[in-house]
Amino acid sequence: MVNEGRDIVSITSDLIRGNTETIILSHLIEKDSYGYEINKSIKKKTNNEYELKEATLYTAFRRLEQGEMIISYWGDQTTGARRKYYKITAFGKKVLEQNKVDWEEAKSLIDSLI
Amino acid sequence: MNKELKIYIENAFKYAPKTKKAYELKEELLSNLNEKYNDLIESGYSENDAYNNVVAGMGEVDELISELYQPTSDNFELVQKERKKSALIISIAVMIYILCPIPVIFFLDAFGVENAGILVMFLFIATATGLLVYRGASAPQYVKNDDTVVEEFKEWKSKNSKEDNLKKSLLSAFWSIIVAVYLIISFAFGIWAYSWMIFIIGAAIEQIVKAYFEYKRS
Numbered sequence: 001m002v003n004e005g006r007d008i009v010s011i012t013s014d015l016i017r018g019n020t021e022t023i024i025l026s027h028l029i030e031k032d033s034y035g036y037e038i039n040k041s042i043k044k045k046t047n048n049e050y051e052l053k054e055a056t057l058y059t060a061f062r063r064l065e066q067g068e069m070i071i072s073y074w075g076d077q078t079t080g081a082r083r084k085y086y087k088i089t090a091f092g093k094k095v096l097e098q099n100k101v102d103w104e105e106a107k108s109l110i111d112s113l114i
Numbered sequence: 115m116n117k118e119l120k121i122y123i124e125n126a127f128k129y130a131p132k133t134k135k136a137y138e139l140k141e142e143l144l145s146n147l148n149e150k151y152n153d154l155i156e157s158g159y160s161e162n163d164a165y166n167n168v169v170a171g172m173g174e175v176d177e178l179i180s181e182l183y184q185p186t187s188d189n190f191e192l193v194q195k196e197r198k199k200s201a202l203i204i205s206i207a208v209m210i211y212i213l214c215p216i217p218v219i220f221f222l223d224a225f226g227v228e229n230a231g232i233l234v235m236f237l238f239i240a241t242a243t244g245l246l247v248y249r250g251a252s253a254p255q256y257v258k259n260d261d262t263v264v265e266e267f268k269e270w271k272s273k274n275s276k277e278d279n280l281k282k283s284l285l286s287a288f289w290s291i292i293v294a295v296y297l298i299i300s301f302a303f304g305i306w307a308y309s310w311m312i313f314i315i316g317a318a319i320e321q322i323v324k325a326y327f328e329y330k331r332s
Binding site for chain 2: 034035036039040051053055056058059060081082083084094
């Protein structure tokens with residue numbers, strides 16, 4: 001039984017990992033944000049169950065930035081270390097819309113298969 | 115700022131390339147991890163537990179760092195630019211080589227003087243050869259990213275090909291000088307019937323010099 005439970009969790013985390021970029025984009029469409037804040041929000045929305053590994057998160061940032069879906073800028077924190085903020089671009093918004101459509105399609109496809 | 119966390123990140127970035135991108139990623143990671151650490155402390159974690167939690171949550175940081183090595187589009191553009199520059203230099207040099215007999219013909223026809231034309235021709239040849247040698251010597255060299263054997267091999271290969279470039283430039287200079295000598299001797303003494311032999315002598319000299327360098331290398 002324990003094993004079964006773990007399998008379900010791993011399917012979910014695989015799905016989350018597979019959609020990291022879309023998740024980031026949908027956070028950034030609400031407001032500009034930085035790594036830890038996005039991760040905190042993911043944790044909160046999933047009732048403390050999921051959190052992205054930093055390596056996954058920052059790799060996704062690099063990819064999104066290279067694909068010109070987001071841009072970055074340094075915040076002007078007066079105390080403590082500087083934060084790097086990310087902002088979604090017009091192209092990023094388009095990609096997000098398309099990804100959402102794709103996801104709905106995939107969802108109904110998987111539903112019909114299992 | 116947590117000292118241990120800083121040391122952990124410093125260590126992880128020890129072999130990262132010394133680029134602006136790498137420094138920025140380090141700064142970004144540190145500030146985010148530190149905020150997470152402080153939140154954990156505030157929510158009642160011990161310093162040790164908070165540190166372990168943060169480190170465990172990072173995942174494969176090495177993979178993130180290894181991505182810094184991948185050539186960016188900037189780099190690609192730079193290489194393309196260098197290639198274009200190199201092609202332009204070669205084209206100009208070849209054009210000058212082809213045009214170099216013109217002053218001889220021109221001065222001879224217009225003023226009936228031979229020496230002035232030959233002098234200008236030599237200036238043409240010197241300019242073209244200078245361009246080729248400059249190209250060979252200024253071609254960007256591969257700079258190794260880290261201390262691995264693969265990188266050393268790449269650097270070694272790059273050095274060798276640089277040597278080859280220099281050799282090629284010198285060879286083309288050598289052949290243009292042969293052509294110049296052929297023309298001068300032929301015009302000056304009118305010995306067209308024999309002067310072509312200089313090309314055979316030139317080929318022999320080239321082979322001997324090549325053999326000497328091969329011998330020295332091995």
